[in-house]
Structures are given as structure tokens and as C-alpha cells.
Amino acid sequence: MAFDLGTMTTNPGDSTFDYASVVSINIFVALLCACIVIGHLLEENRWLNESTTALIIGLCTGAVILFARGGRNYVIMMFSEDLFFIYVLPPIIFNAGFQVKKKQFFRNFMTIMLFGVVGTVISFIIISFGASQVFRIMDLGALEIRDYFAIGAIFSATDSVCTLQVLNQDDTPLLYSLVFGEGVVNDATSVVLFHAIQKFDLVHIDIKVVMKLVVNFFYLFSTSTFLGAFTGLLSAYIIKKLYFGRHSTDREVALMILMAYLSYMLAELLDLSGILTVFFCGIVMSHYTWHNVTQNSRVTTKHAFATLSFIAEVFLFLYVGMDALDIEKWRSVSGSPEKSMRVSVVLLGLVLVGRAAFVFPLSLIANISRNSQNDKLTLKQQVIIWWAGLMRGAVSIALAYNQFSRSGQTHQQGNAFMITSTITVVLFTTVALGLMTKPLLHFFLPPSTRHLTMSLSLDPSSQESFLSLLLSNGQAIEVEAENSVPRPTSLRMLLTTPSRSVHHYWRMFDDAFMRPVFGGRGFVPLVPGSPTERDGPD
Numbered sequence: 209m210a211f212d213l214g215t216m217t218t219n220p221g222d223s224t225f226d227y228a229s230v231v232s233i234n235i236f237v238a239l240l241c242a243c244i245v246i247g248h249l250l251e252e253n254r255w256l257n258e259s260t261t262a263l264i265i266g267l268c269t270g271a272v273i274l275f276a277r278g279g280r281n282y283v284i285m286m287f288s289e290d291l292f293f294i295y296v297l298p299p300i301i302f303n304a305g306f307q308v309k310k311k312q313f314f315r316n317f318m319t320i321m322l323f324g325v326v327g328t329v330i331s332f333i334i335i336s337f338g339a340s341q342v343f344r345i346m347d348l349g350a351l352e353i354r355d356y357f358a359i360g361a362i363f364s365a366t367d368s369v370c371t372l373q374v375l376n377q378d379d380t381p382l383l384y385s386l387v388f389g390e391g392v393v394n395d396a397t398s399v400v401l402f403h404a405i406q407k408f409d410l411v412h413i414d415i416k417v418v419m420k421l422v423v424n425f426f427y428l429f430s431t432s433t434f435l436g437a438f439t440g441l442l443s444a445y446i447i448k449k450l451y452f453g454r455h456s457t458d459r460e461v462a463l464m465i466l467m468a469y470l471s472y473m474l475a476e477l478l479d480l481s482g483i484l485t486v487f488f489c490g491i492v493m494s495h496y497t498w499h500n501v502t503q504n505s506r507v508t509t510k511h512a513f514a515t516l517s518f519i520a521e522v523f524l525f526l527y528v529g530m531d532a533l534d535i536e537k538w539r540s541v542s543g544s545p546e547k548s549m550r551v552s553v554v555l556l557g558l559v560l561v562g563r564a565a566f567v568f569p570l571s572l573i574a575n576i577s578r579n580s581q582n583d584k585l586t587l588k589q590q591v592i593i594w595w596a597g598l599m600r601g602a603v604s605i606a607l608a609y610n611q612f613s614r615s616g617q618t619h620q621q622g623n624a625f626m627i628t629s630t631i632t633v634v635l636f637t638t639v640a641l642g643l644m645t646k647p648l649l650h651f652f653l654p655p656s657t658r659h660l661t662m663s664l665s666l667d668p669s670s671q672e673s674f675l676s677l678l679l680s681n682g683q684a685i686e687v688e689a690e691n692s693v694p695r696p697t698s699l700r701m702l703l704t705t706p707s708r709s710v711h712h713y714w715r716m717f718d719d720a721f722m723r724p725v726f727g728g729r730g731f732v733p734l735v736p737g738s739p740t741e742r743d744g745p746d
Contacts (some may be wrong), residue, residue: 236523239269243522260642262522263635266529274533287531289606296520296527296602298472298486301392303517305490306498312385313491319386319574323593324393325429327570328364331562332401336360338558346550349622357405358611362630363559365398366391367601367638380653383589387596395603396481400428402607403479428481435478436485439471440492441726448500448727457505464497464509500727525638528602532631537613540624551625552632559598559633567594588652595648599637604630 243265247258313320340356404421443464452459468489475485490513498506541548568590575584585593608630612623722728 235269236526239265239526240519240522243526247522257642257646258522259525260639262525263529263638266526267532267635268529269526270530270533273530274535287527287534287605287609289609292524292527292602292606293482294473294476296524298469298482299513299516299520300524301483302468302472302486302490303513304388304392305487306494306513308388308491309381309385310491310495312381313389316382316385316389318577320389320393322570322574323386323390323566325397327390327563327566328394328397328401330566331364331559332357332360332398334360334562334565335363335555335558338561339555342554343551346547346554348547348551348625349620351622351626354405355611355622355626358402358607359555359626361398361402361405362604362607362611363555363600363633364394364401364562365600365603365607366394366597367599367603380649382583383592383596383653386585387593390593390597392483392487394597396429396432396484397425398603399483399607400425400481402610429484431478432475432481432484433488435475435480436471436488436490437492439467439474439485440489440495440497443467443493444496444500444726444728447497451500457502457508460501461505461508461512464493464501464505465512468493496723496726496728499729524602528605528634528638531605532635537624537627537631540621541628548625548628548632551629552636555629555633556636559600559637563594563597567597592649592652595641596645598641600630600634601638602634605634 243258243262246265247261250256250261336357336359339359340353343351343356404424407424408417408421447460447463452463468486471489472482472486474480475482498509501509571585571590571593578584608627612626718728
């Protein structure tokens with residue numbers, strides 16, 4: 209909410225009381241309550257999900273406000289880039305890392321990186337090149353080459369928030385880990401590309417500029433990941449050594465929340481990727497820190513992170529829905545609505561083509577490296593991955609405002625077209641495609657097929673099933689890999705079943721060096737009243 213502090217006050221002689229801010233907060237809190245109630249009533253609906261419901265409610269609320277004010281704009285309907293990146297996004301991404309099934313995520317890590325990095329770059333190139341060719345013909349105004357590259361980065365960013373609500377990681381663990389993992393890496397890659405565009409001279413592109421861009425990306429990715437892991441390990445070490453739970457569980461819960469947020473803000477301060485940092489911080493905290501706190505704190509943190517993420521998601525879609533009806537941005541293009549619609553259609557077409565251009569070819573490459581037939585991506589699964597990643601969200605809107613507006617206002621018609629077209633694409637993909645995603649999932653993967661797929665992945669006779677219960681999520685019971693390795697019943701199984709795996713060596717390293725220092729399941733200090741003493745060995 210872009211509050212304009214001090215613009216509206218009640219009795220100035222008494223106190224500086226911002227009446228507009230209080231009204232805005234009341235509206236949003238009431239709408240959040242309404243979204244929760246309506247979302248519960250529509251839980252079993254085949255078409256609607258909570259993100260679509262919140263977006264529609266936001267649109268309706270914006271329309272009511274405009275009508276009540278006689279078509280005049282209101283401060284509550286202005287999108288704030290800082291609000292989105294600093295306050296709303298961090299709890300969503302952190303909870304995703306904290307709750308993600310780590311075994312599935314890291315088992316598919318190379319495929320996720322293939323989609324999230326290489327795929328995003330392919331989409332970026334296609335959208336940038338297509339936009340530069342078509343929009344020059346359409347004569348949108350003074351758009352520079354930097355603007356066309358920015359368009360590629362803006363519309364390469366998928367909406368991982370939508371994806372979280374479309375797929376279920378218990379029913380479709382493989383699809384969930386791939387689509388969500390790609391979404392997180394994709395958002396980070398898109399933001400890195402966008403900021404790189406602002407730094408480099410794109411008028412004279414040569415091999416030196418390209419190499420600098422590549423080196424800059426890998427530097428940001430590696431340092432952001434390291435910062436998130438370091439912050440998570442630091443929190444685990446502090447809580448393990450000091451064990452706040454002896455005196456107060458509030459302190460250890462507060463420390464986990466604050467250090468998670470600190471990791472994101474440090475990344476932003478150092479011009480790194482806060483999305484990657486807070487995501488990997490969540491993964492490390494769920495593996496080490498969460499097991500070092502008391503049982504009460506475990507329950508509290510699990511539900512606190514999930515609740516904050518849920519509220520942020522609903523708020524985000526309400527916010528985007530209301531911002532879509534900010535009348536000021538539409539006035540700049542009101543003289544040529546047909547051109548605005550054509551721009552939106554072109555962008556949507558480029559998004560469709562850009563995603564298809566990497567999902568299907570890269571899926572083929574990923575399948576080559578997968579030995580088990582059950583682990584290969586079928587055509588139906590590839591279609592779902594392609595479809596689920598078509599949705600665009602607040603990341604695209606925030607980047608569009610950053611590139612094409614100043615202080616929330618557009619000064620050139622070409623910039624106004626880009627802002628309004630971005631909003632149109634976000635609304636269409638979230639509402640129209642979002643409504644069709646659940647039926648599409650039911651059509652391609654009926655419930656019986658999903659349960660069968662999940663049971664196959666948990667079948668101890670399959671090639672890699674001995675890892676299926678390991679790190680299924682941050683709170684699941686871990687089973688030692690050595691005790692779950694399938695016993696070969698034939699020479700063929702002996703030749704095809706690996707006796708050792710990467711995860712096996714990681715567990716040896718983790719148990720020998722990491723857990724004794726940073727704690728974790730089975731390595732919590734024996735302090736009176738500690739989880740280890742009370743709960744017994746895991």
C-alpha cells in the first residue's frame with residue numbers, strides 16, 4: 209500500500225493522525241478476512257483457487273472504490289514496489305523453502321536448474337527479440353534497446369505463488385518440486401537479468417559484455433545461496449549452544465523469524481538475490497535449526513511461518529487486483545485501446561512461445577539423464593509444467609513499474625502501454641489460466657493416477673526408493689539410507705541398483721561433521737527439558 213503519509217489528517221492541532229492509512233489498513237484487513245472465509249467455502253471448487261478468488265475480490269473492491277469516489281483515484285490502489293519486495297515476498301519464499309520436501313527438491317536439482325536458469329534465459333531471448341521486432345512495427349514510442357531487454361526479463365518471471373496453490377506436493381511430488389523449484393530459481397534469474405540490464409552498456413553488445421553478464425549471474429547465484437545457508441547455520445549454532453528453550457520458547461521462535469528476515473535484507477543490502485537467499489535459509493533452518501528448539505517451538509514456528517506466508521499470498525493478490533484499477537495509468541492509453549489490446553496479445557503470445565521453446569526440449573534432455581522409467585517426464589507432465597508456468601504475477605508488475613514509471617506515474621505513451629499491458633497479461637494469466645489449471649490437472653492426472661504415481665515413488669523395490677522417506681519435508685521422520693537400500697534379488701538388479709549414492713555420502717558427511725556442530729535430528733544437546741530428553745531418540 210503506497211501510503212502518502214500526512215496527506216489526510218483529522219484534527220491537525222491534536223496530532224498527526226494519518227486517516228488515509230487507517231482507512232486503507234481497515235479495508236485490507238476486512239478483505240483478508242473475507243478472502244479466508246470465501247476461500248474456505250470454495251475449498252472443494254473445481255475451478256477456483258484462493259489466489260484467483262483474492263484477485264477477483266481485489267478487482268471488485270477497486271471498482272467499488274472508484275465508483276464511490278466518482279472515478280477519482282485513491283492512494284490505496286497504487287502499487288508499491290518496496291512493499292512487495294521488502295515485506296510481502298520474503299515470508300512466502302521462506303516458508304516455501306522451510307516446508308519443501310527436500311528429498312524431491314534436491315533429487316531433481318539439476319532439472320530444476322536446467323528449467324530455472326537455462327530455460328529462463330531462452331525465454332528471455334525469445335521475448336526480447338520478438339518484442340523488439342513487433343513493437344517497432346507498431347510504433348509504440350521511444351522504446352530503447354534496454355527497454356526491450358527489460359521486457360524479456362519482466363515476462364520471463366513466472367508466478368511461483370500461483371504454482372504453490374495449483375499443485376499439491378503430496379499428490380504430485382515430482383511435478384510440485386519441478387514447477388516450484390523452477391519458479392524460485394526463475395524469479396531469481398529474472399531479477400538478476402533485470403538488474404544486469406540496468407548496469408551494462410547494451411548499445412554496444414560484444415563478447416566481453418556477455419561474459420561479464422554470465423560471470424555476474426553465477427556470482428550472484430553462488431553468493432546468495434551461500435549467504436542463505438550461512439545464516440541458517442548460524443541460527444542453528446546459536447540456538448544449539450545457548451538453548452533458549454530452557455528459559456523461554458519465545459526467544460528461540462523470535463530468533464528464527466528475525467534471522468530468516470535478516471538473511472533476505474542482507475542480500476538486498478549487498479545487491480544479491482534475496483529470493484535465493486531466503487529460500488535456502490529456509491531449507492537449512494528446517495534441516496538443522498528446527499530440530500534444536502523445544503517441541504512447543506517446533507509447532508509454533510511451523511504454523512507461524514505457514515500463517516505469515518498464507519496472509520502474504522492473499523494480500524498480494526488483493527493488492528494486484530486493486531492496483532489493476534488505478535485509473536491514472538489507464539488514462540495515458542485511453543485514446544488507443546485497440547493498440548493496448550494488441551500489445552497485450554503480442555506479449556501473451558511471446559510468453560506462450562517462449563515457455564514452450566524450452567520446456568519440451570529441456571524435458572527431453574532431462575529424461576536422457578534419468579535411468580528409471582518412472583522418473584522420466586511424460587508428455588502430459590510436460591504440458592502441465594508448461595501450463596503452470598504461464599502465469600505471471602506481482603514480480604512482473606514490480607519490475608515493469610521499476611523500468612517504465614517514475615514515482616508511480618508514466619511520462620511517455622510507450623511506457624504507459626507497457627505498464628497497462630503487463631497488468632492485462634497478469635490478470636488474464638492468473639484468472640483465465642488459473643481457472644483452467646485445476647481441471648487440466650484432473651484431466652491429465654486423475655486422482656487415481658496421482659496416488660499410483662506417489663505409491664510408485666515410495667515403493668521400496670524401485671531403483672531409487674530407498675531415499676523416498678529421507679527429508680520428505682522439514683518435519684517428516686527421517687530413515688537412515690543404509691537401512692532402506694533394496695536388497696538385490698538378481699544379477700540384473702545388482703548391476704542396476706547403486707550401492708552408494710550422492711545422498712549416501714552427504715549423509716555420512718552430515719552426520720560426521722555438520723550435525724555434531726549445528727545440531728539437527730538426533731544431535732540435539734542433552735539439556736534438562738530439551739526435545740531430545742523429552743521426546744526420546746528419533
